[in-house]
Amino acid sequence: MQTSPVSEYDVVVVGAGAGGLAAAVTAAHGGSSVLVLEAAEVCGGATAWSGGWLWAPRSLLATREGVDESLDDVSVYLRAVLGDDYQEDRVRAFLEAAPEMIEFFHTRTALEFVPGSKIHDIYGDLPHAGTGNRSAAPKPINARRLSRSVRALLRGQLYETSFLGMGIMAGPDLGAFLAAARGDLRGLWHCTWRVGLHLVDLVLHRRGMQLVNGTALVGRLLQSAEDAGVEIRVSSPARALTTDAEGRVTGVVAQTPDGERTFVARAGVVLAAGGFPNDVERRRDRFPRTPTGTEHWTLAPATADGTGISLGESVGGRLQQGAAAGAWCPVSLITYRTTGRTGVFPHIMDRAKPGSIGVISTGERFVNEANGYYDYVTGMFAAVPAGEPVQSWQIADATFVRRFPLGMARPRPVPLLPYLRNGYLVKAPTLRELAARCGIDPDGLERTVAEFNRDARAGVDTRFGRGRTAFNRYGGDASVTPNPSLAPLEKGPFYAVRVLPGSFGTFAGLATDASARVVDADDRPIPGLYAVGADQANVMGGHYPAGGVNIGPALTFGYVVGRDLARIETAAVR
Secondary structure (H helix, E strand, O other): OOOOOEEEEEEEEEOOOHHHHHHHHHHHHOOOOEEEEOOOOOEOHHHHOOOOOEEOOOOHHHHHOOOOOOHHHHHHHHHHHHHHHOOHHHHHHHHHHHHHHHHHHHHHOOOOEEEOOOOOOOOOOOOOOOOOOOEEEEOOEEHHHOOHHHHHHEOOOOHHHOEOOEOOOOOHHHHHHHHHHOOOHHHHHHHHHHHHHHHHHHHHHOOOOEEOHHHHHHHHHHHHHHHHOOEEEOOOOEEEEEEOOOOOEEEEEEEEOOEEEEEEEEEEEEEOOOOOOOOHHHHHHHOOOOOOOOOOEEOOOOOOOOHHHHHHHHOOOOEEOOOOOEEEEEEEEEEOOOOOOEEEEEOOOHHHOOOEEEEOOOOOEOOOOOOOHHHHHHHHHHHOOOOOOOOEEEEEEHHHHHHOOEOOEOOOOOOOHHHHHOOOOEEEOOHHHHHHHHOOOHHHHHHHHHHHHHHHHHOOOOOOOOOOOHHHHHHOOOOOOOOOOOOOOOOOOEEEEEEEEEEEEEOOEEOEOOOOEEEOOOOOEEEEEEEOHHHEOOOOOOOOOOOOOOHHHHHHHHHHHHHHHOOOOHHHHO
16 A cells, blocks of 8 residues: 655644734744645735734733733633633633734734734723734735735735735724715825725735735734744645544645655644635534525635544544624625626625614514624524525615625615626615615604604614624724714615625634644643644634634734643743
8 A cells, every 4th residue: 555755744724814823934933844734835824814903902002002901911801701611721821822812913023913903802891802902913015025926825905805915904994994985185185195005015016015904913923933944735635634542643645746645743733724614514514594505605715624634533532612603794795797796795884884783584673783794694693583594685865875894785876787787786766665665664664763863863763773882893984973973874775785694714623722722522632633723612702702712812822832732931921
């Protein structure tokens, strides 16, 4: 029987997303030889298509902004959100390591951050909720500063969340684009030079070169990996783990472009393959109200198919789930006429803007639309009548669509006609006609809008408290008073977008201890095996206390694993 060729490394990482690359870079800085195996032709996983924000409290970025919080301050908030899903040892490990992770990458690698000084925790009415500087984002970078080999490995911007393939960063960049829709001259100038440079890049380089959000994060991580000597093999899906007589994980068998290869890992194997958002059978078993597994739309790449979970289970690991299996996000679908492809658009910021509401088939609101995307989908699951498909509609009037995006439809001067033509947007002169075209109860919709409009004029949402928290108000429009989250829907024509349950990825994952070691049914660590990113059961227990609770723990536990595998003392890493 022919055996596959064997190569040896200290560390083998399965998956080149945020968690896997963080582990690889950290271990390599400690002197380890590191191989990263990536199933796709490019690197970055779901991280590359994300906003790139990470939740990492108590970092040097916060300290520089004058914010000095204790670990207990943050713990109080997390206890209030997570409840019975709070795991003391894992949460403490995350909160202790997150500041070290930020300092290591920001000062020792190509991965630099900018602070989220105005990014609030979602549940601002809970004790010790953060009012800024618990989050960070990758510093934008021009791709010309990355090596050609890194640019070739980098997954591109998700088209649906870009403008002609150009990423727009949350904060002043996005604010300028929205200001341009109101005719603001500074906003118009900002948009003109941003779009102009992007078009020049498309002509000269066939891609946007100004990297922001998730592409900036992955691009910087890939450059850091190359600088540290990490070897990356793409188009090389892992097929099996190897073990020794004592049950220690010793390596990975992968299908590479050169055929099947065995890669020995002297120190350990790290599973970071992206969880199971594209595993239809696991979705059917674990996602709510998804009877066949196909009634769900994820933003994760196709290669996030549960491979890492299956590898861990094959040697005794177990799948662990808290409050929810998925990192829910409301999405809408757009079909492109020229290619027939269906695009998935995440409704991240439009729901919070004043002058729009979400309703179900009864015409009733079901959630505080300005809260987190996770809450929106959870609200849909609970509110949609039994027997109906889980869906809602985001409703807005003519004033709204001129000033803000409604789903993928952009505000002026971008025309709405293409979105109306392909059925993405539904338009009608009155609310009753809009309801009829969407399959919504007309009386219910009219009644809901009348009630909402009364509240909006008074500045108080009596039904769901929209605009009560700093998180809500920051997502609104500061120029709108008395509540930046509320404005009446009264100027026709009216518009609607159908919204479905989706996810950024999965929260359920392999059970691990506080050092990210995969554990078996008796909570004993499996020697030589670690899991980070979405392959690891998320430390937030299936809850969503703040934006960035996917990427923050992924980077942090990746750092912890890389540090431990290379046997680096904390002071040496810092």
